[in-house]
Amino acid sequence: GAVVSQHPSWVICKSGTSVKIECRSLDFQATTMFWYRQFPKQSLMLMATSNEGSKATYEQGVEKDKFLINHASLTLSTLTVTSAHPEDSSFYICSARDLWAYTQYFGPGTRLTVL
Amino acid sequence: GIQVEQSPPDLILQEGANSTLRCNFSDSVNNLQWFHQNPWGQLINLFYIPSGTKQNGRLSATTVATERYSLLYISSSQTTDSGVYFCAVKRSGGSNYKLTFGKGTLLTVNP
Numbered sequence: 001g002a003v004v005s006q007h008p009s010w011v012i013c014k015s016g017t018s019v020k021i022e023c024r025s026l027d028f029q030a031t032t033m034f035w036y037r038q039f040p041k042q043s044l045m046l047m048a049t050s051n052e053g054s055k056a057t058y059e060q061g062v063e064k065d066k067f068l069i070n071h072a073s074l075t076l077s078t079l080t081v082t083s084a085h086p087e088d089s090s091f092y093i094c095s096a097r098d099l100w101a102y103t104q105y106f107g108p109g110t111r112l113t114v115l
Numbered sequence: 116g117i118q119v120e121q122s123p124p125d126l127i128l129q130e131g132a133n134s135t136l137r138c139n140f141s142d143s144v145n146n147l148q149w150f151h152q153n154p155w156g157q158l159i160n161l162f163y164i165p166s167g168t169k170q171n172g173r174l175s176a177t178t179v180a181t182e183r184y185s186l187l188y189i190s191s192s193q194t195t196d197s198g199v200y201f202c203a204v205k206r207s208g209g210s211n212y213k214l215t216f217g218k219g220t221l222l223t224v225n226p
Contacts, residue, residue: 106158
Protein backbone atom coordinates (compact mmCIF):
# COMPACT_ATOMS: atom_id res chain seq x y z
CA GLY A 1 0.00 0.00 0.00
CA ALA A 2 0.82 3.73 0.09
CA VAL A 3 2.09 4.07 -3.45
CA VAL A 4 2.70 7.42 -5.12
CA SER A 5 3.33 7.64 -8.84
CA GLN A 6 4.80 10.41 -10.94
CA HIS A 7 4.59 10.95 -14.66
CA PRO A 8 6.71 11.40 -16.65
CA SER A 9 9.78 9.88 -15.02
CA TRP A 10 12.03 11.97 -17.23
CA VAL A 11 11.53 14.74 -19.75
CA ILE A 12 13.74 16.75 -22.07
CA CYS A 13 12.36 19.99 -23.44
CA LYS A 14 13.49 23.11 -25.25
CA SER A 15 13.97 26.39 -23.46
CA GLY A 16 10.75 28.43 -23.37
CA THR A 17 8.34 25.50 -23.38
CA SER A 18 6.12 24.38 -20.49
CA VAL A 19 6.23 20.99 -18.84
CA LYS A 20 3.54 19.37 -16.70
CA ILE A 21 4.36 16.73 -14.08
CA GLU A 22 1.64 14.60 -12.50
CA CYS A 23 1.67 13.14 -9.01
CA ARG A 24 -0.90 10.53 -8.01
CA SER A 25 -1.60 8.67 -4.80
CA LEU A 26 -2.68 5.26 -6.06
CA ASP A 27 -4.18 3.55 -3.05
CA PHE A 28 -4.94 6.25 -0.51
CA GLN A 29 -6.45 9.70 -0.31
CA ALA A 30 -4.17 12.68 0.14
CA THR A 31 -5.57 16.07 1.07
CA THR A 32 -2.03 17.40 1.13
CA MET A 33 0.72 16.86 -1.39
CA PHE A 34 4.17 18.38 -1.47
CA TRP A 35 6.56 19.25 -4.29
CA TYR A 36 10.31 19.12 -3.76
CA ARG A 37 13.31 19.90 -5.88
CA GLN A 38 16.64 18.15 -5.60
CA PHE A 39 19.91 19.18 -7.21
CA PRO A 40 22.70 16.62 -7.70
CA LYS A 41 24.27 15.45 -4.46
CA GLN A 42 22.05 17.74 -2.42
CA SER A 43 19.10 17.31 -0.13
CA LEU A 44 15.44 17.83 -0.93
CA MET A 45 14.15 21.39 -0.84
CA LEU A 46 10.44 21.95 -0.38
CA MET A 47 8.96 24.11 -3.12
CA ALA A 48 5.27 24.17 -2.21
CA THR A 49 2.47 22.54 -0.30
CA SER A 50 -0.58 21.60 -2.31
CA ASN A 51 -3.99 21.25 -0.67
CA GLU A 52 -6.93 19.71 -2.44
CA GLY A 53 -9.40 22.34 -3.57
CA SER A 54 -7.36 25.36 -2.53
CA LYS A 55 -4.37 27.38 -3.66
CA ALA A 56 -0.90 26.04 -3.09
CA THR A 57 1.38 27.54 -0.48
CA TYR A 58 4.82 28.33 -1.86
CA GLU A 59 8.08 28.45 0.05
CA GLN A 60 10.04 31.65 0.17
CA GLY A 61 11.96 32.23 -3.03
CA VAL A 62 9.84 29.95 -5.21
CA GLU A 63 8.15 31.78 -8.09
CA LYS A 64 4.48 30.87 -8.04
CA ASP A 65 3.94 32.10 -11.60
CA LYS A 66 6.71 29.88 -12.85
CA PHE A 67 5.79 26.74 -10.93
CA LEU A 68 2.03 26.34 -11.23
CA ILE A 69 0.47 23.79 -8.91
CA ASN A 70 -3.02 22.35 -9.17
CA HIS A 71 -4.50 19.86 -6.70
CA ALA A 72 -7.76 18.96 -8.38
CA SER A 73 -8.67 15.83 -6.44
CA LEU A 74 -7.71 13.80 -3.40
CA THR A 75 -5.40 11.67 -5.55
CA LEU A 76 -3.89 14.05 -8.10
CA SER A 77 -1.63 17.09 -7.99
CA THR A 78 0.17 18.61 -10.97
CA LEU A 79 3.23 20.84 -11.23
CA THR A 80 3.66 22.87 -14.41
CA VAL A 81 7.03 24.47 -15.06
CA THR A 82 6.20 27.40 -17.32
CA SER A 83 8.62 28.88 -19.84
CA ALA A 84 11.32 26.48 -18.70
CA HIS A 85 14.97 27.52 -18.83
CA PRO A 86 18.16 25.48 -18.38
CA GLU A 87 18.42 26.55 -14.72
CA ASP A 88 15.08 24.80 -14.09
CA SER A 89 16.74 21.48 -14.91
CA SER A 90 16.50 19.38 -11.78
CA PHE A 91 14.98 16.31 -10.13
CA TYR A 92 11.41 17.05 -9.02
CA ILE A 93 9.83 14.82 -6.38
CA CYS A 94 6.30 14.84 -5.01
CA SER A 95 5.01 13.37 -1.81
CA ALA A 96 1.54 12.74 -0.44
CA ARG A 97 0.35 12.70 3.14
CA ASP A 98 -2.07 9.99 4.06
CA LEU A 99 -5.33 11.61 5.14
CA TRP A 100 -5.30 9.68 8.42
CA ALA A 101 -1.61 9.84 9.29
CA TYR A 102 1.40 12.08 9.50
CA THR A 103 3.48 9.84 7.27
CA GLN A 104 4.49 11.17 3.85
CA TYR A 105 5.01 8.84 0.92
CA PHE A 106 7.20 9.86 -1.98
CA GLY A 107 6.91 9.43 -5.71
CA PRO A 108 9.81 8.14 -7.83
CA GLY A 109 10.69 11.61 -9.10
CA THR A 110 10.83 13.33 -12.48
CA ARG A 111 14.13 14.31 -14.04
CA LEU A 112 13.72 17.49 -16.08
CA THR A 113 16.37 18.60 -18.55
CA VAL A 114 15.86 21.91 -20.32
CA LEU A 115 18.04 22.44 -23.39
CA GLY B 116 12.97 27.13 11.16
CA ILE B 117 14.00 23.79 12.59
CA GLN B 118 17.55 22.62 11.90
CA VAL B 119 18.36 19.00 11.04
CA GLU B 120 21.92 17.72 11.10
CA GLN B 121 22.97 14.28 9.97
CA SER B 122 26.24 12.54 10.60
CA PRO B 123 28.46 11.27 9.22
CA PRO B 124 28.07 12.85 5.75
CA ASP B 125 29.81 9.89 4.13
CA LEU B 126 30.34 6.33 5.25
CA ILE B 127 32.15 3.49 3.50
CA LEU B 128 31.70 -0.06 4.77
CA GLN B 129 32.65 -3.56 3.86
CA GLU B 130 29.76 -5.94 3.30
CA GLY B 131 28.71 -7.50 6.59
CA ALA B 132 29.69 -4.55 8.77
CA ASN B 133 27.32 -2.69 11.10
CA SER B 134 26.76 1.07 11.14
CA THR B 135 24.97 3.82 13.03
CA LEU B 136 23.66 6.99 11.41
CA ARG B 137 22.68 9.96 13.52
CA CYS B 138 20.11 12.74 13.13
CA ASN B 139 20.06 15.74 15.47
CA PHE B 140 17.24 18.28 15.39
CA SER B 141 16.88 21.65 17.02
CA ASP B 142 13.26 21.69 18.21
CA SER B 143 10.43 19.44 19.38
CA VAL B 144 9.02 17.25 16.63
CA ASN B 145 5.88 15.22 16.14
CA ASN B 146 7.02 13.54 12.95
CA LEU B 147 10.38 12.01 12.15
CA GLN B 148 10.94 9.79 9.17
CA TRP B 149 14.00 7.96 7.88
CA PHE B 150 14.31 7.41 4.14
CA HIS B 151 16.68 5.57 1.84
CA GLN B 152 17.18 7.18 -1.57
CA ASN B 153 18.25 4.53 -4.03
CA PRO B 154 20.54 5.19 -7.02
CA TRP B 155 17.50 5.90 -9.22
CA GLY B 156 16.29 8.66 -6.90
CA GLN B 157 13.34 6.89 -5.30
CA LEU B 158 12.85 7.68 -1.63
CA ILE B 159 11.89 4.59 0.30
CA ASN B 160 10.21 4.96 3.67
CA LEU B 161 12.21 3.15 6.33
CA PHE B 162 10.65 4.32 9.57
CA TYR B 163 8.10 6.73 10.94
CA ILE B 164 9.54 7.22 14.40
CA PRO B 165 8.85 10.48 16.29
CA SER B 166 9.78 8.63 19.48
CA GLY B 167 10.72 5.17 20.70
CA THR B 168 12.36 2.25 18.97
CA LYS B 169 11.37 0.22 15.94
CA GLN B 170 12.95 -2.66 14.08
CA ASN B 171 12.47 -3.96 10.58
CA GLY B 172 14.76 -6.82 9.63
CA ARG B 173 18.37 -5.65 9.64
CA LEU B 174 17.36 -2.06 10.25
CA SER B 175 16.31 -0.47 13.49
CA ALA B 176 15.79 3.08 14.64
CA THR B 177 15.61 4.87 17.95
CA THR B 178 14.41 8.42 18.59
CA VAL B 179 15.02 10.12 21.92
CA ALA B 180 12.67 13.05 21.54
CA THR B 181 13.63 14.71 24.84
CA GLU B 182 17.27 14.85 23.72
CA ARG B 183 16.40 15.71 20.11
CA TYR B 184 18.17 12.97 18.23
CA SER B 185 17.45 9.82 16.30
CA LEU B 186 19.68 6.91 15.35
CA LEU B 187 19.38 4.50 12.45
CA TYR B 188 21.18 1.17 12.85
CA ILE B 189 22.09 -1.00 9.88
CA SER B 190 23.37 -4.45 10.72
CA SER B 191 25.12 -6.94 8.44
CA SER B 192 25.20 -4.39 5.64
CA GLN B 193 24.73 -5.47 2.02
CA THR B 194 25.74 -3.77 -1.22
CA THR B 195 22.06 -3.03 -1.86
CA ASP B 196 22.06 -0.83 1.25
CA SER B 197 24.19 1.69 -0.64
CA GLY B 198 22.60 5.08 -1.26
CA VAL B 199 21.71 8.21 0.65
CA TYR B 200 19.90 8.04 3.97
CA PHE B 201 17.80 11.04 4.89
CA CYS B 202 16.23 12.02 8.16
CA ALA B 203 13.25 14.40 7.91
CA VAL B 204 11.28 16.02 10.70
CA LYS B 205 8.19 18.10 11.29
CA ARG B 206 8.27 20.59 14.16
CA SER B 207 5.57 20.16 16.79
CA GLY B 208 2.71 22.60 16.64
CA GLY B 209 1.52 24.58 13.66
CA SER B 210 -1.07 23.59 11.14
CA ASN B 211 1.14 22.42 8.30
CA TYR B 212 2.73 19.05 7.69
CA LYS B 213 5.98 20.22 6.12
CA LEU B 214 9.02 18.02 6.52
CA THR B 215 12.49 19.49 6.85
CA PHE B 216 15.24 17.25 5.52
CA GLY B 217 18.77 16.83 6.70
CA LYS B 218 21.60 16.79 4.17
CA GLY B 219 21.80 13.01 4.26
CA THR B 220 24.42 10.35 4.81
CA LEU B 221 25.93 8.79 1.69
CA LEU B 222 26.52 5.11 2.45
CA THR B 223 28.70 2.97 0.22
CA VAL B 224 28.86 -0.75 0.95
CA ASN B 225 31.67 -2.53 -0.86
CA PRO B 226 31.61 -6.26 -1.62
